[in-house]
Amino acid sequence: MTIRIALVGFGQIARSHHVPAIAENPAFQLAAVVNPVDVAVPDGVPLLSSFAALQAEDIGVDAVAICTPPAIRPAVARQALAAGLHVLLEKPPAATVAEARNLGCLAAGNGCSIFAAWHSVFAAGVPVARALIAAHGLQSMAITWRENADKWHPGATWLWGAEGFGVFDPGMNALSIALATTGAALVPRAADLTFRPGQEAPVTATVSFTLPDPKIAASAIFDSGYTGSDETWTIDWTLGDGSPLVLSDGGATLEHDGRRLITPRAGDMSSLDQEYPALYRHFGDLITQARSELDIRPLQIVTDILASGVRRAA
Secondary structure (H helix, E strand, O other): OOEEEEEEOOOHHHHHHHHHHHHOOOOEEEEEEEOOOOOOOOOOOOEEOOHHHHHHHOOOOOEEEEOOOOOOHHHHHHHHHHOOOEEEEEOOOOOOHHHHHHHHHHHHHOOOOEEEEOHHHHOOHHHHHHHHHHHHOEEEEEEEEEOEHHHHOOOOHHHHOOOOOOOHHHHHHHHHHHHHHHOOOOEEEEEEEEEOOOOOOOOEEEEEEEOOOOOOEEEEEEEOEOOOOOOEEEEEEEEOOOOEEEEEHHHOEEEEOOEEEEOOOOOOOOOHHHHHHHHHHHHHHHHHOOOOEOOOHHHHHHHHHHHHOEEEEO
16 A cells, blocks of 8 residues: 655655655655745645645555754644554654654554654664674764754754754764664763854754763764865774774764675765655554654763763854
């Protein structure tokens, strides 16, 4: 059975990655787009201004992918779950941990699948890195996530609001990979956050973490105000045997002890070109198997950092 899905929120990521991933997956059909302002949508796909308008049209939708800013996602998800629809939530699943947990309860109560779509864990290098860390153990981990947010999210003023997460909107991708590869709890120990004038979310952050094994050193540098040409999405591990393991390009590339294990596919613009098709395959499996997957750990880590970090002017 084909799953008829509506995209709610039609920003850059929805257009450039959700639409192609849905188009190439025979289990899904893009049935509608919901967006509050007029935008160009794929031929033959109706555009509605609100979720209420989608319901009123009786288009016959089975699922929704919610790609709105985080603060809006829970309200839309509650409407969708009440209507008996399966829900894919762009990351992060909500602006608070309590909201995300509530959505999980609502999905279970309504017999719906809900999926917190941490797309970076579907990068090609992640399962290989996880296997190597499991086999060799870990001495240290250092995250460097440095990008120009204005390039990736042009005009997205919501990113710098209190519920937009700022540097942690992309930074959560790194945290989701760290959790998926180490399988260990990652507890923020100290954080330094910088804020630009008039903004409520940080533009840079340096963080140190505690892992269950206190001998493992773990740290991160996040920077969303970076304007250089060498944007960086890298995690460097030192394995238990002392060998270096480096995941780069957001997970599209992996090297162990100087040997390239994973290389980006020819023609891919970024790791996202592999991640979103895999994400939709997984969402389809969850629906077919009547299961949900609502991992809130990356969101919990970020809310802990924002609550306890030292705040400074950029």
